Amino acid sequence: MIRLAILISGRGSNMLCLADAIENYKIDATIALVISNKDCDAIALAAARGLATKVVKRSDFESRLAHDAAIASTIKDCHADYVFLAGYMAILGSVFVNQFAGKLINIHPSLLPAFKGLDTHQRAIDAGVKTHGVSIHLVNAALDDGPLILQASLAVAETDTAKILAGRVLQLEHQIYPFVLISLAAQNVTLLSDGVIWHVTTLAGAPADMQINLAPCVIWPDGLSHR
CATH class of the missing domain: 3.40.50.170 (Formyl transferase, N-terminal domain)
Incomplete structure (x- = not known):
């Protein structure tokens, strides 16, 4: 079974469509964690659906590098096979991207x-x-x-x-x-x-x-x- 981490920042419509597809089409996958860089509608929607969520606020970190490292650690802790970006409105640094080469997908x-x-x-x-x-x-x-x-x-x-x-x-x-x-x-x-x-x-x-x-x-x- 594929384990997904989904990164979001906004409404979460693509996150919800992935969750719906897994359920409706019986895809051999699960959403292990929904992660946001701020409080947003999508986090509330994910939680209401029973999905695990975590907010890792950029404002809690002194640098983008430190923030990226915290998100990377969170992804690794949930043992995600792939990371789907679904309206994640922040640029990820090269250190983060290189850790997930071939596993990090954007729309x-x-x-x-x-x-x-x-x-x-x-x-x-x-x-x-x-x-x-x-x-x-x-x-x-x-x-x-x-x-x-x-x-x-x-x-x-x-x-x-x-x-x-x-x-x-x-x-x-x-x-x-x-x-x-x-x-x-x-x-x-x-x-x-x-x-x-x-x-x-x-x-x-x-x-x-x-x-x-x-x-x-x-x-x-x-x-x-x-x-």
């Missing part, structure tokens, strides 16, 4: 390498792009820069505002993040310290509703592998 609301950082939806509209979406990637020391695991795209409509586009992309996020977890549990994908190897290029193992939603928009990184 980002753009088709990386486009629109790294914040305000991705407004920037996509301002740039006039026709296609936008979401990326799942391994985390390295650079911002939104690690090897791609999987992406999903959608067409930007002329009527889209940043708020509308964000909502549409969020629907994709709630499909693609659980699919990556399903794939890890089924050993259909291998995450390395410096890359990703897919052993299938189909939505194998995904529930029917997820296959219907993702099939038109999923983007596999370089076919079978991305190194």
Whole structure:
């Protein structure tokens, strides 16, 4: 069984969709701990759901390095196999990232390498792009820069505002993040310290509703592998 630690800072919608997927789709995984760097809605939601939670406040530490070390220790104590970032709004330092190389996964609301950082939806509209979406990637020391695991795209409509586009992309996020977890549990994908190897290029193992939603928009990184 895969043990997850989830790092959050905000609403927690992706954390909840992972928890729902584990329960509804009988994924061989468990959320060992939900960790936040501040008090937030997501921590309350996780606790209400019966998940173990811990708040490790940045303000309690003199430096980012010390704060990162405390979070790393907490993750190790819960024996997590993977760390999923789900709206964790802080940059993790290289010392932290290197400790979890190949185990640290982020979801980002753009088709990386486009629109790294914040305000991705407004920037996509301002740039006039026709296609936008979401990326799942391994985390390295650079911002939104690690090897791609999987992406999903959608067409930007002329009527889209940043708020509308964000909502549409969020629907994709709630499909693609659980699919990556399903794939890890089924050993259909291998995450390395410096890359990703897919052993299938189909939505194998995904529930029917997820296959219907993702099939038109999923983007596999370089076919079978991305190194």
